[in-house]
Amino acid sequence: MTLTFYNTLTRRPEPFTPAEPGKVRMYHCGPTVYRRPHVGNFRAFLFADLLRRVLERRGFEVQQVMNVTDVGHFTQEDEDRGEDRMEMESRLTGKDPWQISREITELFESDMARLRAKKPMVRPRATDHIPEMLQMVDTLLAKGVAYRAGAGGQNIYFSVNAFDRYGELSGNRVEALEAGARIEVNPEKKHPADFALWKSDPKHIMKWKSQFGEHGFPGWHIECSAMARKYLGDTLDIHTGGEDLVFPHHECEVAQSEAATGRTFVRTWMHVQFLKVDGGKMSKSLGNVYSIDDVVARGFEPRHLRFLLLRAHYRAPLNFTWDAMTDAKGAIDRLASFLWDVKSCVIKGAAPGVDEAIAKARAGFDAGLDDDLNTAAATAAIFELVTDVRAKAGAPMKLSRAQAEAISQLLDEFDAVFDILTPEPLSDVERTEVESLVAERQSARARADYARADEIRKILTEKRVIVEDSKDGVRWRRM
C-alpha cells in the first residue's frame, strides 16, 4: 500500500511523494486570533497534527508550519464601517486589538497542548512578517501583475486577469465571479475579483508605515504566501486548511505566490470538511460554539475530543454532539481496558492465532492510514485486534511474553498517531486519596459492609477511577 492523499487541486487521490526524498514541507492555515478557538477549529488543526504523525510514522522528516493570523481582515460589509474582525472585537470588548490577539494566541497554544497536538517547527505570526509581505507586494508590482489604486496609489491589488490559472484550485471561473451578484463593485478594482495585497486607512488601529504610505495594513492572503515562502521555500509539498479556505484564500495564495516566484506553490492541497454541531452549522446564536473548557466542564478530557475529531475521515461530515463525545470516551475506555489486561496478563505459552491477529491488525492499521488518512478503517483494525485477542487469550488473559510485548508495541504505535490512551495524570494528593479510598473499600468488603464498599466505588467513579475486584485482589485505574 502506498501513502495516498486526495488533492483538492486535481480532485483525485494521488500517491504522495515529496519533492525532496525523505523530507516533507508542510504549511497549515492556523487560526485568526480574535476569538477563542472552538471544536470546529480543532477538527482542522488536529487533522494537521494527524497528518504530521502519519508522515513521521512513514519515516519522513517533517517541516511543519502553522501560522497565527493576528491581523484583522476586512469583509465587504465591514469595509463600509472601516472596521475589521479584530477591530470589531476590540470595540465590543473594549480591549486593544493587540492585547486581544496576544491573549487569544496564548489560549490557542494552550488549547492545542491540552489536545496533545505536537508543536510545529514554527508558529509564525502575521504581524511579525510585515516586511516579508511588503517585499512580495513589491515583487508583484514589479512583475506587472499587481497595480496601485486609490488616493496616492496607496491601495495595491492583485490583477486576476494577469494569472491564467486563477480559479483552477476552487473550480471558479473568473467570468463566473464577474457575473456573481455577491461581489460588490469596488470602483478602484480593474476586475471585481481582484483582491487587495495592501490597503491604507488612517482609522485602522493595527497599521504599519510602508513605501505605500503612512497608515497601511496587509491584505488577507499575502501573509500566508510570505510566511510559507520564508520558512519552507517556494514550493510546499502539502498545504492544508478548512474547506472554507479553498476560495478565496487559497486560490489567491496560489496566484500571488506563483506569480511572484514563477514556481509551483503547493503540490498537494488538503482540505478538512467543516464540523457540524447538532446536525447543523455551529453559531453563536445557538450557543453551540464550544470551547475546550466547555468540553471539560461536561466531565470529558481533551483527549476524548481529540479522538472524536480524529476517528472520522477528514473529508466526511462529522457531527459534534454530547452523545458522540460519550461514544468516543467509551471507545477509548475499551482500548484502555484491553491494554490494562495485556499488561497484567498471565505469561504462559503462546496463545494460538494471536500472532496472526497482531499481524493482521498492523496491516489493517497502516492500510487505513495510507488510504488518505482513513482513520475510521485504521481504528477498526485495532478494535478487531482487541476482539481477536480477547477471544483467543481467554480471561484472565494468557499470552506468551513475546505476544504481550508485541501487542503493547502495536498499541504504542497506534497511540503515537492518535495519542489518546494515556489519561490525564492524577496529582500526588489525588493519588493518595484514591489509594486510601481503595484500601478503605477493601476493608469494608472484608467485613461484608457492602453498602459502604459500593458507596466508595461510587465516589471513585466520580473521580473517573474504576476499581475491579478479582481473585488476585483489587486493581484500579483512571478512565
Next chain:
RNA sequence: GGCGGCAUAGCCAAGUGGCCUAAGGCGACUGAUUGCAAAUCAGUUAUCCCCCGGUUCAAAUCCGGGUGCCGCCUCCA
C-alpha cells in the same frame, strides 16, 4: 444565480461493481462470571445500504430522475 459534498442499524461510522447473507465503535437485551459491580466471555440487535427507473451474469457501490440535509461563492477551520 454559480460551484461542491453527503444520505448505510437506536446513535456514530467504514465499505464505491462479485470475498457484503454490509467492518468497527457506542448503546441495548439474554445467559455465564461477581457480595453487588466493573471488565470479560457466549449470544442477539440492518435479509439490507433515502426513493424511483436503468446498465450489468452481478450494484450499497455505475448511469438518469427525484427527495432530504450540509457547505462554499462574504469573515470563518
